[in-house]
Amino acid sequence: MKYDVIIIGAGPGGIYAAYELVQKDKEIKIAVFEAGHPLERRKCPIDGEKIKFCISCPSCSIMSGFGGAGAFSDGKYNITNDFGGTLYKFIGKEKATMLMEYVDEINMKFGGEGTKMYSTSGTKFTKICMQNKLKLLNASVRHLGTDINYVVLENIYKELSKTVDFYFDSPVENIVKKDIGYLICSKEKQYEAENCIISVGRIGSKWMEKVCEDMKIPTKSNRVDIGVRVELPAVIFSHLTDELYESKIVYRTEKFEDNVRTFCMNPNGAVVTENTNGIVTVNGHSYEDPDKHTENTNFALLVAKHFSEPFKDSNGYGESIARLSNMLGGGVIVQRFGDLVRGRRSNATRILEGMVRPTLAATPGDLSLVLPKRILDGIIEMIYALDKIAPGTANDDTLLYGVEVKFYNMEVEVDENLEAPHKGLYIIGDGSGVTHSLSHASASGVYVAGKILEKRK
Numbered sequence: 046m047k048y049d050v051i052i053i054g055a056g057p058g059g060i061y062a063a064y065e066l067v068q069k070d071k072e073i074k075i076a077v078f079e080a081g082h083p084l085e086r087r088k089c090p091i092d093g094e095k096i097k098f099c100i101s102c103p104s105c106s107i108m109s110g111f112g113g114a115g116a117f118s119d120g121k122y123n124i125t126n127d128f129g130g131t132l133y134k135f136i137g138k139e140k141a142t143m144l145m146e147y148v149d150e151i152n153m154k155f156g157g158e159g160t161k162m163y164s165t166s167g168t169k170f171t172k173i174c175m176q177n178k179l180k181l182l183n184a185s186v187r188h189l190g191t192d193i194n195y196v197v198l199e200n201i202y203k204e205l206s207k208t209v210d211f212y213f214d215s216p217v218e219n220i221v222k223k224d225i226g227y228l229i230c231s232k233e234k235q236y237e238a239e240n241c242i243i244s245v246g247r248i249g250s251k252w253m254e255k256v257c258e259d260m261k262i263p264t265k266s267n268r269v270d271i272g273v274r275v276e277l278p279a280v281i282f283s284h285l286t287d288e289l290y291e292s293k294i295v296y297r298t299e300k301f302e303d304n305v306r307t308f309c310m311n312p313n314g315a316v317v318t319e320n321t322n323g324i325v326t327v328n329g330h331s332y333e334d335p336d337k338h339t340e341n342t343n344f345a346l347l348v349a350k351h352f353s354e355p356f357k358d359s360n361g362y363g364e365s366i367a368r369l370s371n372m373l374g375g376g377v378i379v380q381r382f383g384d385l386v387r388g389r390r391s392n393a394t395r396i397l398e399g400m401v402r403p404t405l406a407a408t409p410g411d412l413s414l415v416l417p418k419r420i421l422d423g424i425i426e427m428i429y430a431l432d433k434i435a436p437g438t439a440n441d442d443t444l445l446y447g448v449e450v451k452f453y454n455m456e457v458e459v460d461e462n463l464e465a466p467h468k469g470l471y472i473i474g475d476g477s478g479v480t481h482s483l484s485h486a487s488a489s490g491v492y493v494a495g496k497i498l499e500k501r502k
């Protein structure tokens with residue numbers, strides 16, 4: 046089988062690359078290989094009743110399949126260069142912003158119309174944060190919500206499947222470089238293409254490492270973010286979330302001068318588990334549909350850790366901490382803030398008696414047995430800092446779920462075209478270590494599609 050372009054991975058990076066290619070070149074032959082299932086077959090078995098915890102399915106429906114890790118996400122497309130990746134370092138800030146806005150237009154065309162765009166520009170909260178030693182980062186955010194995000198993906202798939210060959214449940218095993226182009230091997234078959242776009246996301250990190258080793262593509266270790274997910278009554282944060290939806294706030298701790306930041310805020314949302322290569326961590330999402338709203342808001346508080354010499358394995362460090370919490374809690378641990386500061390384990394009774402009804406069935410436990418002191422101290426300091434702009438954040442009943450770990454793929458060496466040192470091999474999205482968000486990953490897909498189209502002219 047011969048194609049002009051083979052795309053590995055049907056997450057946002059792969060999808061928007063395919064979309065741009067078929068929109069601008071009606072003759073182009075494209076195949077997309079995806080390790081996971083088609084969208085309609087993606088179903089996490091956790092139902093909260095029969096199956097309460099992650100059972101480590103061979104293909105995790107939360108992380109894999111059409112739509113990638115973003116399919117059941119909150120669908121928050123942040124249009125900013127302040128966070129979400131470093132795409133701007135390769136393609137420039139103006140181009141990166143333009144592409145993120147272009148992706149937003151596509152999302153609107155495929156079912157996102159009517160969803161809200163929030164912005165920090167001109168908000169009073171910038172000053173209020175500053176007065177309380179907090180920094181509010183600049184961004185516009187389109188909140189599609191888990192439900193509309195799904196509709197957009199469904200519609201884009203309908204459009205793409207008219208012209209693109211999709212191979213689902215087909216992990217690519219290896220890539221062989223030829224004189225011109227590449228051989229892609231999947232399920233004991235070989236497929237040929239002049240150009241190959243790799244967009245395998247975080248779930249593909251181990252495979253990506255192997256490809257880089259085999260093809261002698263240089264890599265650099267990246268950071269890992271470790272912390273907890275905070276859940277509290279939505280009213281406590283409503284003045285912020287009503288105006289900004291998601292506020293990315295950074296706090297510099299007094300004790301160690303570490304940066305602690307809020308991440309992935311989900312007003313009226315739910316806390317969920319996430320499985321990365323068998324390690325269960327915590328995440329969150331929320332629906333656009335008011336009928337699916339909960340009474341709580343959740344967000345992560347994270348501390349970034351970088352390692353250089355002699356230990357370089359940032360992800361390995363994060364994995365070990367997550368494993369420890371899995372070992373003690375059988376999955377995710379939940380603790381009341383009041384119990385944490387009093388140095389005692391939470392138990393089911395105290396959580397039941399509390400004012401915050403947990404949206405995730407996690408094991409009551411003690412996060413101080415899992416998280417390193419320095420990280421935990423930073424998180425506690427930040428909770429008290431947030432309490433000044435959102436009184437009630439530091440209430441005893443505020444729930445902390447652990448651990449939340451943001452793994453970053455190692456940074457793969459790519460040039461300003463996002464092309465590896467091999468001609469025609471593009472590495473994009475979270476799998477490249479360059480992006481860590483829906484908007485940046487999608488924009489990187491559109492960008493490399495443009496580069497391939499230029500070559501074909």
Ligand SMILES: Cc1cc2nc3c(=O)[nH]c(=O)nc-3n(C[C@H](O)[C@H](O)[C@H](O)COP(=O)(O)OP(=O)(O)OC[C@H]3O[C@@H](n4cnc5c(N)ncnc54)[C@H](O)[C@@H]3O)c2cc1C
Pocket residue numbers: 053054055056057058059078079080081107108109110111112113114115116117118119120121122123129215216217218244245246247248249252309319328329330473474475476480481482483484486487
């Ligand atoms: C629960 C959750 C909520 C999130 N919420 C948000 C949010 O609101 N906003 C935001 O900006 N970001 C969010 N994120 C992060 C966001 O989803 C990712 O940044 C984004 O999906 C990255 O896109 P990608 O295309 O690079 O990779 P992915 O979306 O990870 O897609 C990669 C795809 O490649 C496939 N693959 C891997 N290896 C192979 C192989 N060898 N062969 C074939 N296929 C392979 C995988 O199965 C996967 O489907 C969330 C993530 C999760 C898990």
